Amino acid sequence: MNLKSHLTSLLCLCLYLASWASAAETIHFGANESPPYWSFSMDQQGMCGEILQALSAEAGLNAEVTFKPLKRLIEDAHNNDLGNPVFYIKEQDFAGIIPIALYQASFYYYQSNHSNKITIGSLADLKQYKIGILSGSLIDQQAFERADIQFETSYSQASIFKKLKLGRIDLAIEIDFIAEQMIKQLYPMQRQDFAHISITHKPEAIAIMINEETPGAKQIALRYRDALKNIIANGRYQAILAKYYQGIAMPNNWYEELARYDRLYNFDLDE
Numbered sequence: 522m523n524l525k526s527h528l529t530s531l532l533c534l535c536l537y538l539a540s541w542a543s544a545a546e547t548i549h550f551g552a553n554e555s556p557p558y559w560s561f562s563m564d565q566q567g568m569c570g571e572i573l574q575a576l577s578a579e580a581g582l583n584a585e586v587t588f589k590p591l592k593r594l595i596e597d598a599h600n601n602d603l604g605n606p607v608f609y610i611k612e613q614d615f616a617g618i619i620p621i622a623l624y625q626a627s628f629y630y631y632q633s634n635h636s637n638k639i640t641i642g643s644l645a646d647l648k649q650y651k652i653g654i655l656s657g658s659l660i661d662q663q664a665f666e667r668a669d670i671q672f673e674t675s676y677s678q679a680s681i682f683k684k685l686k687l688g689r690i691d692l693a694i695e696i697d698f699i700a701e702q703m704i705k706q707l708y709p710m711q712r713q714d715f716a717h718i719s720i721t722h723k724p725e726a727i728a729i730m731i732n733e734e735t736p737g738a739k740q741i742a743l744r745y746r747d748a749l750k751n752i753i754a755n756g757r758y759q760a761i762l763a764k765y766y767q768g769i770a771m772p773n774n775w776y777e778e779l780a781r782y783d784r785l786y787n788f789d790l791d792e
Contacts, residue, residue: 547583548741550729552603553591553657556678557702557765558622558727559603561588568765569603569727572621575757576729579748582741590657602730606786609730616733617742618786619749620779622762623724623772627717628652629693629700631686639692641718644668650691653681678703685715694720701769724772726782746783 550573552559558569565571566586577584586603594602598613606618630639641647647670656674665672673690675681682703684690693700697717704715731742752758753776762771772778 546581546737546741547585548577548601548731548735550584550586550603551589551594551597551600552586553594554588555604555658555696557699558624558696559586559588568761569622571761571764572752572758573603573729575752575761576621576745576748579751580741580744582744592657599732599734601732601735604727604730605725606728606730607725613730614733615730616735616738617731617746619729619731619742619745620726620782620786621729621749622727623775623778624696624698624727625724625772626694626696626720627700628720629682629685629695629715629717630691631688632714632716634686634688634691639716639718644670647692651689653684653690653693655681655695679707682707682715686711698766698769705768724778726779726786728782728786742787746787 552566552570554560555567556563557567560567560570563570565574570586573584573586591604591608594600594604595608595612602609602613605624606615609615610618628639628641632638639650644665648668651671651673653673653675655678656676673684675684678695678699681690681693681695682700685693686708695703697719700715700717704712708715729745731738731745735741749758762775
């Protein structure tokens with residue numbers, strides 16, 4: 522084969538590869554603004570956004586994320602969702618749920634504002650406190666209000682923790698990872714003064730949820746699950762987590778917990 526033939530073959534190969542790449546299937550997702558996990562304004566759309574892009578590249582897919590209020594995402598039974606499956610599975614059916622990260626939420630309080638250690642054993646214990654929460658993150662606020670539990674909403678996590686230290690609120694509900702970042706950023710010399718009470722004993726899952734109405738939904742879910750195994754095996758997943766958890770402890774037993782949630786949500790995936 523002469524040089525011209527080689528160049529022609531190479532050009533055809535490049536054109537083929539370019540058309541194959543441009544034809545990669547695009548999967549549309551909905552997510553709630555919740556930095557540093559998901560955020561329109563963060564580089565690569567936050568930690569989970571970066572995981573999603575790494576998984577999509579590994580699976581040969583394109584992922585596009587639209588950010589909407591959590592309530593609107595839950596009410597839409599026809600979209601692919603990103604977040605905690607607990608919020609969605611009662612309203613929507615999925616062909617596959619792929620847990621990609623973990624989080625744990627706690628009540629936080631500023632110890633200097635309280636003479637005694639706060640303990641919470643039931644909803645009734647919350648009645649005596651004003652609780653700070655991020656705007657849009659409480660699904661059924663009226664149910665709590667009927668139980669005489671007071672909430673004060675804020676539009677940023679920083680605002681919540683400033684109010685907490687000033688005594689404008691007694692407790693804040695926040696994800697541990699986010700809370701640790703906020704306290705480290707705002708009050709680095711007083712980190713030990715912020716106490717927390719874990720809401721659950723085990724972490725919750727953050728997942729990719731593929732709607733059963735999506736064309737080829739089961740195959741897409743399988744491709745994402747295989748991609749997750751691959752990026753964990755080659756260390757790409759751990760590198761992304763380490764980038765965001767700088768100076769903050771990563772979730773305990775993260776690999777076992779991801780596997781546990783994968784079994785919980787995908788027991789019938791291979792049927």
